[in-house]
Amino acid sequence: MKKYLLFFRLGLAVELAYPVDFIGYVFTTLFVHLTRFLFLNGVFDLTSTLEGWTRRDVMVAFIFSVLLSSVVDSFTPSIRTFVRYAHTGRLEPYLVQPLDARWVMIARWIRPGSLFIFAIIAPIAMLTLSNLNVHPTLLQAVGGLFALVIGAIVNIAVMATWSLTTLVSKRDLPTEFIFRQVMRLNQLPPSLFGYKALTALVIFLPIVLTSTVPAMVVARGEYFLLAPMLGAAVLVMILFMISFRMTMRVFDGSGG
Amino acid sequence: MSRPRLTFLESSLPYAVNAARLIVMDRGMFVADFFLATTVPFLMQFLIWSYLYQGSSISRSFGVLSLSQTLFYYAFSIAFGRLNNGYDVVSNLSLNVREGTLEPHLLRPVPYPLQKLADFMGGGVVYSVPIILVLAVFVFIPPVALNSFFWPGWVLLVVVSQILCFTLSWTVAMMSLWLVRTDFALSLLTTSAAFFGGELLPPYLWPEWLRPLMSYNPFRFMISAPAQAIVTMDGGFVMTALAWTSFYAIAFGCLSAFLWRQGMKRYRGAGG
Numbered sequence: 161m162k163k164y165l166l167f168f169r170l171g172l173a174v175e176l177a178y179p180v181d182f183i184g185y186v187f188t189t190l191f192v193h194l195t196r197f198l199f200l201n202g203v204f205d206l207t208s209t210l211e212g213w214t215r216r217d218v219m220v221a222f223i224f225s226v227l228l229s230s231v232v233d234s235f236t237p238s239i240r241t242f243v244r245y246a247h248t249g250r251l252e253p254y255l256v257q258p259l260d261a262r263w264v265m266i267a268r269w270i271r272p273g274s275l276f277i278f279a280i281i282a283p284i285a286m287l288t289l290s291n292l293n294v295h296p297t298l299l300q301a302v303g304g305l306f307a308l309v310i311g312a313i314v315n316i317a318v319m320a321t322w323s324l325t326t327l328v329s330k331r332d333l334p335t336e337f338i339f340r341q342v343m344r345l346n347q348l349p350p351s352l353f354g355y356k357a358l359t360a361l362v363i364f365l366p367i368v369l370t371s372t373v374p375a376m377v378v379a380r381g382e383y384f385l386l387a388p389m390l391g392a393a394v395l396v397m398i399l400f401m402i403s404f405r406m407t408m409r410v411f412d413g414s415g416g
Numbered sequence: 417m418s419r420p421r422l423t424f425l426e427s428s429l430p431y432a433v434n435a436a437r438l439i440v441m442d443r444g445m446f447v448a449d450f451f452l453a454t455t456v457p458f459l460m461q462f463l464i465w466s467y468l469y470q471g472s473s474i475s476r477s478f479g480v481l482s483l484s485q486t487l488f489y490y491a492f493s494i495a496f497g498r499l500n501n502g503y504d505v506v507s508n509l510s511l512n513v514r515e516g517t518l519e520p521h522l523l524r525p526v527p528y529p530l531q532k533l534a535d536f537m538g539g540g541v542v543y544s545v546p547i548i549l550v551l552a553v554f555v556f557i558p559p560v561a562l563n564s565f566f567w568p569g570w571v572l573l574v575v576v577s578q579i580l581c582f583t584l585s586w587t588v589a590m591m592s593l594w595l596v597r598t599d600f601a602l603s604l605l606t607t608s609a610a611f612f613g614g615e616l617l618p619p620y621l622w623p624e625w626l627r628p629l630m631s632y633n634p635f636r637f638m639i640s641a642p643a644q645a646i647v648t649m650d651g652g653f654v655m656t657a658l659a660w661t662s663f664y665a666i667a668f669g670c671l672s673a674f675l676w677r678q679g680m681k682r683y684r685g686a687g688g
Contacts, residue, residue: 178595180595181595181600184595184600184601184604187600188601188604188607189603191604195607195611198622199611202617202621202622203468205623206468206621210467329444329445333445333449334445334453334503337449337453337606338448338452341452341454341456341457344456344457344460345459345460348460348463352463352464353463
């Protein structure tokens with residue numbers, strides 16, 4: 161465990177060694193969230209509801225997506241660096257270290273700076289929730305938090321699994337870009353997909369529901385997607401383990 | 417006997433050909449990129465706008481475009497957003513500076529910024545395939561009048577928009593020479609392109625106070641201006657957009673050239 165905590169300290173040290181980059185990163189991330197906020201606001205200037213979801217419900221989902229991405233973004237640089245090293249044939253030194261290679265992929269190059277954004281956003285989020293007249297019961301609050309944790313696990317596992325394709329194809333697939341594009345669907349109310357599509361999404365693409373499911377629990381008191389999402393999280397983790405083992409067997413370390 | 421001096425075009429053509437060939441070789445990635453990165457944002461807009469235009473909302477006018485025009489607007493702007501994407505321009509320079517591997521590129525006869533321009537335009541040839549696909553649907557499904565004056569202007573606008581994308585991205589990439597690590601510059605570039613470019617909402621649907629900014633910023637002329645021009649088939653708009661796009665392309669070209677010179681004076685090649 162100590163070794164893995166070291167990753168965190170190392171990441172923080174790297175982040176603080178480049179203060180301008182760090183401040184720039186914080187401002188850029190806040191700008192990203194602002195643009196999405198303005199977009200959703202713009203859509204709700206044209207209509208009062210989106211398939212039963214009001215502006216308030218969508219804003220709660222937006223708040224959860226901000227919290228979620230600030231957790232997931234800490235792990236993204238690690239996955240990206242792992243893949244880049246694999247692509248350029250420099251991964252071996254890290255694989256022979258007495259560490260679990262899966263954790264090396266997910267956490268060795270962690271950049272915990274985005275957790276700083278989480279710390280800024282979390283109190284603002286609480287305040288906004290009460291301004292939006294969202295007063296969750298204890299059950300809703302616990303359910304929402306649980307859904308958020310599931311969401312983070314799903315996102316990290318899916319991004320890592322997709323990134324493994326580089327180890328087999330030896331090509332630098334723009335996984336992160338594709339991931340971010342797919343994540344845009346998180347802005348839509350799940351009801352807009354229809355029941356059949358929603359079932360397919362939970363099974364095949366649960367990442368597009370990771371910030372709306374906590375909002376469903378907290379803002380609307382709807383719990384029916386919580387259990388399927390838990391199942392999806394277990395499924396994507398198993399899929400990651402299997403894919404990791406299989407790709408490591410094929411991976412020859414020569415780069416591409 | 418000395419070798420004949422190559423023209424600029426002859427010298428830079430291999431960079432463009434290599435960039436295009438690399439993408440064609442990695443066609444699996446290109447297809448995955450196209451299907452996920454292009455169709456998913458479209459799907460999102462499709463679901464929203466199909467809902468907004470149906471039922472009670474239809475009485476409200478969302479600007480000047482019909483539902484099919486709106487959907488084509490999004491299809492084109494998302495495809496242009498993918499074509500005019502300066503991510504690689506910034507990340508390649510940033511990586512070279514950070515790893516101290518810029519020198520071999522600087523020694524070549526073609527100036528480095530022009531190598532990268534040729535490289536970018538070469539890749540653009542392949543990334544124009546999604547636009548051609550959307551164009552085929554747009555032109556043949558509801559028959560569009562083929563106005564001979566419109567098309568050359570529009571094609572020119574697309575080419576100039578690519579040059580603008582490069583000069584703007586190169587200007588952003590210059591930050592690497594000062595800051596070394598430019599991860600945030602990359603996300604700033606992609607987010608600004610998606611937001612200011614008009615991929616989220618057309619400029620006229622933003623609140624009044626944001627409209628001038630959304631209509632005349634450089635990202636808009638990289639992404640949604642060619643899309644709006646073709647959907648509305650407005651020749652006058654093509655000319656206006658062409659003037660703005662050229663202006664921004666030249667302005668960012670001059671700025672990046674100045675920054676490149678200043679940056680090269682302080683570049684030490686040690687990495688970071």
